[in-house]
Amino acid sequence: MIRFFSIFGTLVLALFAYATYRGTSFTSYDEIKDVPKSIRDNPGVYRSVYARYPHK
């Protein structure tokens, strides 16, 4: 049991240290590569998967 706890505790601490260093979160998000540069000039060209569009 001590051996198991030693390994378990070390892994948990390693994960904690990594998460603390890199930053972690429960926020739901999507990472998208290479979005068009034109968004800066025309924000409407981009359609977010998280956007809420009213039903008509």
Add this chain to the structure above:
Amino acid sequence: MDGDKPATPKVQTFKCLQCGSPISLRGLLQTTRVVCSRCGTVIDISDENMRIIGRFKERPTVKPAIPLGSRGAFPDGVFEAIGFMQRFITVEGVDYRWREYLLFNPFKGFRWLSEYNGHWSYIKTVMHQPRVLHIFGDGSITFKGSVFRHFQSANAKVEFVIGEFYWRVEAGQSCLVQDYVNPPQILSMERTSNEITWSLGEYVEPQEIATAFKLTTPLPARIGVGVNQPSPLVQQGESLKGLTALFLGIAISIQLISLAMSDNALVFQRNFLFNAAATEKSLVTDLFELSGRTSNVMVCTKADVNNNWLYVSMTLINDETGTAYDFGREIDYYFGSDSDGAWTEGSQTDEAILPAVPAGRYYLRIEPDGPASTRYLVSVYRDVPQWWPFLITTGLLLVLPLAVFWRRRSFEYQRWSESDHPMAKFGSGDDE
């Protein structure tokens, strides 16, 4: 002759004065009384003219698990079982019975084996007088530097006896018994009208008894927790305690370093107005710099919503690489009052944290939606310290130690349940 080796048999045999059954004498000159295993007649053999001095009303019905005459090897010598008795105490109308075996070695003297609910103790009379402790307030004592907690005081009565004894055993003979425990040891005091005897017992695993006496028949099964049975989790619990303290110390250090090193820098902040009537609602912010190592980004939105909501679809876009982090947040805040009084629901503020965002020049694309025009403030923070990973880590590190603690406590709860000082259950707030 070495006392560690089996004593040379010097068994005298005579016939029971009552039933004629053969009776063997193994305790040499130290035996004063012998009880016939067949008819329960008590014979005084302290003088040459043996005489019947009594008889147990009930014939022995309990067969000794260790046959009288058999020898067992113990760390301090080889002893022969010469006497067996069953005694009992009555607590709140319930009889609790245990069995005792008198062991003899001509060079070492007498020892006892006590068995209750399948739990065995190897007992030796001691001359050292324990000292009463007052700090626990329960009559606990110290003996040779160890604290023994008072377990139980009761009047013990002899129920029946067979074999030889070095004192004048009689049916119904009673004495005050006080037990004190410091697992795996038990210290017992027996007080009669004319003497006080202290004895020290050590818990013995049933398998060791079976091996010592080379028993082929099974010993009584263990029931519950023995009075002085050592908790199997004590050793592990102590090691676990040290390791847990070490891990928690490391976790706290990591968290403190994280708090001290985090930039928690405000890199962008601006007020916006959501116009519900506008055709194109989406907008982009100015560029802002996220510097330093790959770390988190917190986007904080505060909206003037009152009994209303605002949904904000946001995209954090790296202007150089085109990598985008797309997410949506709803801010709603309602309040009012009813028969229970005033109430509120939701919040005017929302915090979204994006993990592991590399350094670079970024901007936000914001696309709000809602039933009414609303003012809102967007703030972006870089490298924000967080508490929840620390709390989850602490929780994970404590799961196993708490489970072991609970099992240890459960073990002790069972041990003390039959004592004069039962432990309170969890949450009753009446612990001993």
